[in-house]
Amino acid sequence: MKALIGAIILFRIAGSLPAAAAPLPVEEVAAGVFVHVGVAAYADRSNKGDVANMGFIIGADAVAVIDTGNSPALARDLRDAIRQRTSLPIRYVINTHMHPDHVFGNGAFLDDRPDFVAHANYQSALMGRADAYQRRLEEDLGAEEADKAVMVPPTLTVGDKRELDLGGRPIELVAWPAGHTNNDLTVMDRTTGTLFAGDLVFQRRLPTVDGSALGWLRDLDKLTAMPAARVVPGHGPASAPWPDGAADTLRYLNTLVGDIRALQKEGGTIERASVEAAASERQHWNLFDEDNPRNAVTVFAELEWE
Numbered sequence: 001m002k003a004l005i006g007a008i009i010l011f012r013i014a015g016s017l018p019a020a021a022a023p024l025p026v027e028e029v030a031a032g033v034f035v036h037v038g039v040a041a042y043a044d045r046s047n048k049g050d051v052a053n054m055g056f057i058i059g060a061d062a063v064a065v066i067d068t069g070n071s072p073a074l075a076r077d078l079r080d081a082i083r084q085r086t087s088l089p090i091r092y093v094i095n096t097h098m099h100p101d102h103v104f105g106n107g108a109f110l111d112d113r114p115d116f117v118a119h120a121n122y123q124s125a126l127m128g129r130a131d132a133y134q135r136r137l138e139e140d141l142g143a144e145e146a147d148k149a150v151m152v153p154p155t156l157t158v159g160d161k162r163e164l165d166l167g168g169r170p171i172e173l174v175a176w177p178a179g180h181t182n183n184d185l186t187v188m189d190r191t192t193g194t195l196f197a198g199d200l201v202f203q204r205r206l207p208t209v210d211g212s213a214l215g216w217l218r219d220l221d222k223l224t225a226m227p228a229a230r231v232v233p234g235h236g237p238a239s240a241p242w243p244d245g246a247a248d249t250l251r252y253l254n255t256l257v258g259d260i261r262a263l264q265k266e267g268g269t270i271e272r273a274s275v276e277a278a279a280s281e282r283q284h285w286n287l288f289d290e291d292n293p294r295n296a297v298t299v300f301a302e303l304e305w306e
Contacts, residue, residue, distance in 0.1 A: 032059070033189055034082075035054070035238040036081070037236075042287070043070050043101060044141075045142065049101065050069065052067060052101040052235060053234055054066065055067065055232055057189050058086050058166070060169060062090070066187050067095060068093060069104065070101040078105065079108055079112075092114050092156075095154070097122070097180065097185065097198055102234070104133075117154060120158060121182050121183040123153050125181065125183045133151075158175040170191075173186070173188075174188070180207070180216055180234075184219070186200065188228065192229065193230065194230055195228040197246075200216070200234070201249050202249050203235065204286055205285065207249050207295075220246055229242060231246065251281075252285070274293040277292070277295075277299075
């Protein structure tokens with residue numbers, strides 16, 4: 001009887017404890033290459049800012065993290081996912097560009113003392129918008145999470161190309177001219193032919209032009225010529241075949257540029273462009289109505305100077 005009473009008490013206590021948080025889901029897209037997929041939405045409290053893809057590569061000696069998400073809490077979950085798979089040191093935290101949904105989790109890795117790696121233009125681009133990004137984080141996720149976010153400056157920068165070694169596992173970093181932003185960086189894991197393209201490649205969620213649409217198309221022309229087995233997009237599925245994985249981004253950008261050039265040729269206004277340009281793409285993308293008008297205005301201004 002005492003044993004039964006004890007079991008009942010233990011059952012009730014266990015039932016009253018909060019459930020353990022579910023581990024951050026990651027997919028092994030190739031041997032030693034893991035990706036967490038963000039949702040195709042704007043950051044808010046309901047999704048905890050989990051809107052961009054993040055990943056890591058495990059070598060024989062060390063780990064490289066590629067993008068850290070939109071908040072320290074999310075990045076801590078990513079770090080836990082790494083630690084579930086290896087105790088090797090986290091030697092590099094690589095940021096593919098300065099947008100907050102890819103970098104605001106950097107501070108969660110400070111205790112690991114990694115090198116923070118970014119494009120040579122990264123820091124100046126980030127600092128130019130730091131206040132606005134901090135305010136947006138507070139609006140999206142709350143003051144407590146915003147207060148914990150740290151904008152960590154890079155300790156290694158890439159102006160052209162740079163190779164890092166994780167222990168018998170070389171990864172190649174390439175800094176690109178202005179495209180999605182003016183500080184896009186890609187990461188190639190040579191061992192598996194896995195290309196982390198950052199936001200130079202979007203799937204499902206509409207691409208956003210924060211640099212140069214024409215430059216982006218030139219970047220993709222060179223990027224798609226690089227041999228790789230698969231691509232990890234900045235937004236979209238964990239991976240896709242390469243170079244087919246860039247097709248949607250290319251189609252959208254070419255359509256946007258082509259429609260705006262046609263409008264400008266007939267004397268159309270920027271207001272018309274914001275409504276009409278790339279309208280044929282609406283069915284293919286999440287957040288089209290939210291982001292396409294801004295893209296059209298940005299690209300209209302760029303093409304006026306051709």
